[in-house]
Amino acid sequence: AQSVTQPDIHITVSEGASLELRCNYSYGATPYLFWYVQSPGQGLQLLLKYFSGDTLVQGIKGFEAEFKRSQSSFNLRKPSVHWSDAAEYFCAVGRGNKLVFGAGTILRVKS
Amino acid sequence: DAGITQSPRYKITETGRQVTLMCHQTWSHSYMFWYRQDLGHGLRLIYYSAAADITDKGEVPDGYVVSRSKTENFPLTLESATRSQTSVYFCASRGQGANTEAFFGQGTRLTVV
Numbered sequence: 175a176q177s178v179t180q181p182d183i184h185i186t187v188s189e190g191a192s193l194e195l196r197c198n199y200s201y202g203a204t205p206y207l208f209w210y211v212q213s214p215g216q217g218l219q220l221l222l223k224y225f226s227g228d229t230l231v232q233g234i235k236g237f238e239a240e241f242k243r244s245q246s247s248f249n250l251r252k253p254s255v256h257w258s259d260a261a262e263y264f265c266a267v268g269r270g271n272k273l274v275f276g277a278g279t280i281l282r283v284k285s
Numbered sequence: 286d287a288g289i290t291q292s293p294r295y296k297i298t299e300t301g302r303q304v305t306l307m308c309h310q311t312w313s314h315s316y317m318f319w320y321r322q323d324l325g326h327g328l329r330l331i332y333y334s335a336a337a338d339i340t341d342k343g344e345v346p347d348g349y350v351v352s353r354s355k356t357e358n359f360p361l362t363l364e365s366a367t368r369s370q371t372s373v374y375f376c377a378s379r380g381q382g383a384n385t386e387a388f389f390g391q392g393t394r395l396t397v398v
Contacts, residue, residue, distance in 0.1 A: 180327075183325070205383075206383050206384040208386075208387075210389075215392075216391065216392075217375060217389035217390055217391045217392055218328075218375070218377075218387075218389040219389075220386045220387075223384065223386065225384040264327060264328065268383035268384060269383065270383060271316065271333060271335055271341070271383070272330060272333065272343065272383075273318065273330070273377070273379075273383075273387055274330065275320070275327045275328040275329075276327050277325060277326055277327035278327045278328075
Protein backbone atom coordinates (compact mmCIF):
# COMPACT_ATOMS: atom_id res chain seq x y z
CA ALA A 175 0.00 0.00 0.00
CA GLN A 176 1.12 3.51 -0.69
CA SER A 177 2.10 5.21 2.54
CA VAL A 178 4.11 7.81 4.35
CA THR A 179 6.12 6.63 7.34
CA GLN A 180 7.51 8.71 10.14
CA PRO A 181 9.25 6.14 12.33
CA ASP A 182 9.79 8.36 15.35
CA ILE A 183 6.69 9.21 17.36
CA HIS A 184 8.57 11.39 19.85
CA ILE A 185 11.99 13.00 19.71
CA THR A 186 13.64 15.01 22.46
CA VAL A 187 16.61 17.24 21.74
CA SER A 188 18.48 19.81 23.75
CA GLU A 189 18.20 23.43 22.79
CA GLY A 190 21.02 24.28 20.42
CA ALA A 191 21.48 20.70 19.28
CA SER A 192 20.93 19.53 15.72
CA LEU A 193 17.74 17.83 14.63
CA GLU A 194 16.80 15.27 12.02
CA LEU A 195 13.26 13.98 11.57
CA ARG A 196 12.81 11.00 9.33
CA CYS A 197 10.25 10.44 6.60
CA ASN A 198 9.95 7.58 4.14
CA TYR A 199 7.38 7.08 1.44
CA SER A 200 6.41 4.07 -0.60
CA TYR A 201 5.10 5.55 -3.83
CA GLY A 202 6.60 4.35 -7.10
CA ALA A 203 7.43 7.60 -8.82
CA THR A 204 8.81 10.72 -7.19
CA PRO A 205 5.86 12.34 -5.50
CA TYR A 206 5.49 15.88 -4.32
CA LEU A 207 6.87 16.03 -0.78
CA PHE A 208 6.03 18.40 2.04
CA TRP A 209 6.85 19.04 5.65
CA TYR A 210 4.28 20.76 7.84
CA VAL A 211 4.50 21.89 11.45
CA GLN A 212 1.68 22.06 13.95
CA SER A 213 2.03 24.08 17.13
CA PRO A 214 -0.23 23.10 20.03
CA GLY A 215 -3.86 23.98 19.36
CA GLN A 216 -3.08 25.33 15.92
CA GLY A 217 -3.52 24.34 12.33
CA LEU A 218 -0.70 23.18 10.10
CA GLN A 219 1.87 25.45 8.53
CA LEU A 220 4.03 24.55 5.55
CA LEU A 221 7.76 24.42 6.31
CA LEU A 222 9.02 23.39 2.88
CA LYS A 223 8.26 21.34 -0.17
CA TYR A 224 10.02 19.43 -2.92
CA PHE A 225 8.80 18.50 -6.36
CA SER A 226 11.86 18.63 -8.63
CA GLY A 227 15.36 20.04 -9.03
CA ASP A 228 17.86 20.44 -6.24
CA THR A 229 17.35 17.65 -3.76
CA LEU A 230 18.21 19.88 -0.80
CA VAL A 231 15.43 22.34 -0.15
CA GLN A 232 15.38 25.24 2.24
CA GLY A 233 12.33 26.20 4.21
CA ILE A 234 11.16 28.66 6.77
CA LYS A 235 12.43 28.92 10.34
CA GLY A 236 15.87 27.59 9.39
CA PHE A 237 14.67 24.13 8.36
CA GLU A 238 15.91 22.17 5.37
CA ALA A 239 15.12 18.77 3.93
CA GLU A 240 16.91 16.42 1.61
CA PHE A 241 15.22 14.19 -0.91
CA LYS A 242 16.98 10.87 -1.47
CA ARG A 243 15.39 8.88 -4.25
CA SER A 244 17.43 5.74 -3.57
CA GLN A 245 16.15 5.63 0.02
CA SER A 246 12.65 6.97 -0.68
CA SER A 247 13.30 9.45 2.07
CA PHE A 248 12.70 13.12 2.71
CA ASN A 249 14.27 13.89 6.08
CA LEU A 250 13.88 17.23 7.79
CA ARG A 251 16.88 18.86 9.46
CA LYS A 252 17.78 21.88 11.48
CA PRO A 253 21.34 22.64 12.64
CA SER A 254 20.41 24.27 15.93
CA VAL A 255 17.05 23.79 17.59
CA HIS A 256 15.29 26.56 19.50
CA TRP A 257 12.78 26.04 22.29
CA SER A 258 10.10 27.52 20.02
CA ASP A 259 10.57 24.58 17.62
CA ALA A 260 8.73 22.28 20.01
CA ALA A 261 5.73 21.13 17.99
CA GLU A 262 4.45 18.22 15.96
CA TYR A 263 5.92 17.73 12.51
CA PHE A 264 4.20 16.02 9.63
CA CYS A 265 5.63 14.70 6.42
CA ALA A 266 3.14 14.60 3.55
CA VAL A 267 3.01 13.36 -0.02
CA GLY A 268 0.98 14.90 -2.81
CA ARG A 269 -0.33 12.32 -5.24
CA GLY A 270 -2.94 13.24 -7.80
CA ASN A 271 -5.69 15.12 -6.02
CA LYS A 272 -4.75 13.96 -2.57
CA LEU A 273 -2.35 15.01 0.17
CA VAL A 274 -1.41 12.04 2.36
CA PHE A 275 0.19 12.54 5.76
CA GLY A 276 2.44 10.51 7.97
CA ALA A 277 1.54 9.91 11.61
CA GLY A 278 3.66 12.81 12.82
CA THR A 279 6.67 13.27 15.09
CA ILE A 280 6.35 15.22 18.32
CA LEU A 281 9.46 17.25 19.02
CA ARG A 282 10.31 18.15 22.58
CA VAL A 283 13.09 20.63 23.29
CA LYS A 284 14.83 20.56 26.63
CA SER A 285 16.76 23.47 28.00
CA ASP B 286 -10.33 38.58 6.27
CA ALA B 287 -8.60 36.32 3.79
CA GLY B 288 -8.00 32.77 4.82
CA ILE B 289 -9.68 29.57 5.76
CA THR B 290 -11.97 29.42 8.74
CA GLN B 291 -13.66 26.58 10.51
CA SER B 292 -16.65 26.69 12.79
CA PRO B 293 -17.32 25.85 15.46
CA ARG B 294 -13.91 25.54 17.12
CA TYR B 295 -15.30 23.23 19.78
CA LYS B 296 -18.39 21.06 19.76
CA ILE B 297 -19.86 18.51 22.13
CA THR B 298 -22.66 16.38 20.81
CA GLU B 299 -24.50 13.24 21.78
CA THR B 300 -24.32 9.88 20.12
CA GLY B 301 -26.81 9.61 17.28
CA ARG B 302 -27.17 13.33 16.65
CA GLN B 303 -26.39 14.98 13.35
CA VAL B 304 -23.68 17.59 13.43
CA THR B 305 -22.22 19.78 10.70
CA LEU B 306 -18.77 21.29 10.70
CA MET B 307 -18.31 24.33 8.53
CA CYS B 308 -15.35 25.37 6.41
CA HIS B 309 -15.02 28.58 4.44
CA GLN B 310 -12.11 29.82 2.33
CA THR B 311 -11.66 33.17 0.65
CA TRP B 312 -9.05 32.35 -2.00
CA SER B 313 -11.37 30.63 -4.48
CA HIS B 314 -9.14 27.58 -4.25
CA SER B 315 -10.31 24.68 -6.37
CA TYR B 316 -9.46 21.95 -3.92
CA MET B 317 -10.77 21.51 -0.42
CA PHE B 318 -10.15 18.70 2.03
CA TRP B 319 -11.40 17.35 5.32
CA TYR B 320 -9.05 15.49 7.63
CA ARG B 321 -9.40 14.03 11.07
CA GLN B 322 -6.47 13.99 13.46
CA ASP B 323 -6.12 11.22 16.00
CA LEU B 324 -3.15 10.35 18.16
CA GLY B 325 -0.93 7.85 16.43
CA HIS B 326 -2.66 8.23 13.08
CA GLY B 327 -1.63 11.68 11.98
CA LEU B 328 -4.11 13.27 9.63
CA ARG B 329 -6.40 10.98 7.71
CA LEU B 330 -8.31 12.20 4.70
CA ILE B 331 -12.08 11.92 5.00
CA TYR B 332 -13.31 13.60 1.82
CA TYR B 333 -12.00 16.03 -0.71
CA SER B 334 -13.39 18.17 -3.47
CA ALA B 335 -11.76 19.27 -6.71
CA ALA B 336 -14.37 21.91 -7.52
CA ALA B 337 -17.93 22.88 -6.75
CA ASP B 338 -20.24 19.87 -7.03
CA ILE B 339 -17.28 17.47 -7.32
CA THR B 340 -16.44 15.45 -4.24
CA ASP B 341 -14.65 12.18 -3.62
CA LYS B 342 -13.91 9.83 -0.78
CA GLY B 343 -10.65 9.74 1.07
CA GLU B 344 -9.25 7.17 3.46
CA VAL B 345 -11.96 7.17 6.12
CA PRO B 346 -15.29 8.39 4.65
CA ASP B 347 -17.72 6.12 6.48
CA GLY B 348 -20.23 8.01 8.60
CA TYR B 349 -19.53 11.35 6.94
CA VAL B 350 -21.24 13.33 4.21
CA VAL B 351 -19.96 16.37 2.34
CA SER B 352 -21.32 18.82 -0.14
CA ARG B 353 -19.88 21.68 -2.11
CA SER B 354 -22.49 23.85 -3.72
CA LYS B 355 -20.21 26.90 -3.66
CA THR B 356 -16.47 27.03 -4.26
CA GLU B 357 -15.78 28.72 -0.94
CA ASN B 358 -17.69 26.37 1.36
CA PHE B 359 -17.17 22.72 2.16
CA PRO B 360 -19.30 21.52 5.07
CA LEU B 361 -18.78 18.14 6.69
CA THR B 362 -21.78 16.38 8.21
CA LEU B 363 -21.81 13.52 10.63
CA GLU B 364 -25.23 12.04 9.99
CA SER B 365 -25.42 10.05 13.23
CA ALA B 366 -22.45 10.79 15.43
CA THR B 367 -20.62 7.96 17.15
CA ARG B 368 -18.01 8.07 19.89
CA SER B 369 -15.38 6.88 17.45
CA GLN B 370 -15.85 10.16 15.62
CA THR B 371 -14.51 12.10 18.57
CA SER B 372 -11.52 13.79 17.01
CA VAL B 373 -10.01 17.04 15.82
CA TYR B 374 -11.16 17.91 12.32
CA PHE B 375 -9.15 20.04 9.93
CA CYS B 376 -10.26 21.62 6.73
CA ALA B 377 -7.72 22.60 4.09
CA SER B 378 -7.70 24.20 0.68
CA ARG B 379 -5.24 24.57 -2.16
CA GLY B 380 -5.07 25.71 -5.74
CA GLN B 381 -4.56 23.61 -8.85
CA GLY B 382 -1.57 21.29 -8.87
CA ALA B 383 -0.52 18.66 -6.36
CA ASN B 384 2.68 20.61 -5.71
CA THR B 385 0.90 23.68 -4.38
CA GLU B 386 0.70 24.50 -0.71
CA ALA B 387 -2.38 23.45 1.21
CA PHE B 388 -3.65 25.93 3.79
CA PHE B 389 -5.27 24.64 6.92
CA GLY B 390 -7.95 25.93 9.20
CA GLN B 391 -7.54 26.07 12.96
CA GLY B 392 -9.43 22.85 13.50
CA THR B 393 -12.66 21.82 15.19
CA ARG B 394 -12.44 19.70 18.29
CA LEU B 395 -15.49 17.44 18.32
CA THR B 396 -16.45 15.33 21.29
CA VAL B 397 -19.22 12.77 20.99
CA VAL B 398 -20.61 11.66 24.34
